[in-house]
Amino acid sequence: MSKSVNLASSVFRTDIFSNKCSIVTGGSKGIGKAIAIELASLGSKVVIASRNSKEIQESAESIKSITGNEHIYGIECDIRKEESVKNLVKSSIDKLGGINFLVNNAGGQFPCPVENMTIKGWKAVIENNLHGPFIMCKEVFDSYMKENGGSIVNILAEFKRGFPLMAHTGAARSGMDNLTKTLSMEWASYGIRVNAVIPGTIVHKSMIKHYGEKFTSVLDILRKKIPVQRYGTCEEVSGAVCFLLSDAASFMTGGSIIVDGGQTLITPTSLFNVPEHSKLPAFQWLNNVKSKI
Ligand SMILES: CCCCC/C=C/C(=O)SCCNC(=O)CCNC(=O)[C@H](O)C(C)(C)COP(=O)(O)OP(=O)(O)OC[C@H]1O[C@@H](n2cnc3c(N)ncnc32)[C@H](O)[C@@H]1OP(=O)(O)O
Ligand SMILES: NC(=O)C1=CN([C@@H]2O[C@H](COP(=O)(O)OP(=O)(O)OC[C@H]3O[C@@H](n4cnc5c(N)ncnc54)[C@H](OP(=O)(O)O)[C@@H]3O)[C@@H](O)[C@H]2O)C=CC1
DSSP: OOOSOOOOOOSSOTTTTTTOEEEEETTTSHHHHHHHHHHHHTTOEEEEEESOHHHHHHHHHHHHHHHOOOOEEEEEOOTTOHHHHHHHHHHHHHHHSOOSEEEEOOOOOOOOOGGGOOHHHHHHHHIIIIIHHHHHHHHHIIIIIHHHOEEEEEEOOOOBTBOTTOHHHHHHHHHHHHHHHHHHHHTGGGTEEEEEEEEOOBOOHHHHHHHHHHHHHHHHHHHTTSTTSSOBOHHHHHHHHHHHHSGGGTTOOSOEEEESTTGGGOOTTOOOOOOOOOOSOOOOTTGGGGGGO
């Protein structure tokens, strides 16, 4: 790998993934892009995949320039479509030489109470967050990991108390939690570990664009209740993903890491309010290139 300048200062040793090949779905922006940057900065060859072909190529170029890693490829793919996933996996193996790591990050939803939800809307979100990651796992397994082992990390969203206004995503993420556990057992004998990362509220450019300023401003009420008293950064999610992919997590499979600043511990009946503080600041190794995420 030619490493001219690496602007991404991960906490991990810079060669830990130097012989690895990774796919990150939804790597064109937000959390997925941060994960792809960190993997690339640690030496992995990386394919990022998303639906917008122009955006995915531009992101691949920007990851190359941020990390100095030339082995970054953008491939157009809709994870909901089996043929598109087959093409992604085949092209990735052709370009990278294999697939050691799969990060199922692509996903998302829209806020909507069930009484207003159409069947089409329900299906779109279930396909994006459950069916799509399932096809990705299956195709990567059949095409490479069954023979060679590997490590898979699924990005979920907190679902354990239900998900009012986002029932579709709650159901899909709960399904992915179960699938993560099932695959960890079914595929252990193939040398494959399967884990999950559950981000809390990670506010970044495209997230604000997707939900709108009005919706995200409501989040400020929530921010005050979060024990760390702030939202998370994309890099803070990425660190957990890299840990799970790495040998440091070699005894972890079927597990999940919650990266939410303590948000899931808040209950409506809690009498305790965290005093205002700024003692737990964000960890942002991408400070100098923040505008690119
Ligand atoms: C604040 C709390 C944080 C909660 C924790 C989670 C945070 C995050 O996940 S942040 C990441 C946010 N990013 C995304 O969600 C991006 C990904 N989202 C999407 O790609 C889409 O929103 C989609 C998957 C949900 C819809 O995909 P798409 O294929 O583009 O959808 P269609 O145009 O085919 O629509 C199908 C159908 O879905 C209904 N629908 C879609 N959008 C909305 C909406 N905004 N409001 C209500 N209903 C919606 C609708 O029925 C669509 O059919 P048509 O009516 O025929 O268009
Ligand atoms: N940000 C947050 O607070 C939280 C996020 N999450 C989850 O983390 C993951 C990343 O979130 P975030 O970075 O904020 O989201 P973004 O909306 O910023 O990015 C989503 C990425 O997924 C891609 N994508 C969406 N649908 C598909 C599809 N069908 N096929 C291929 N690519 C697709 C998008 O590209 P394109 O649209 O061009 O295809 C984009 O690259 C998502 O699963 C999200 O739901 C979970 C909890 C909280």
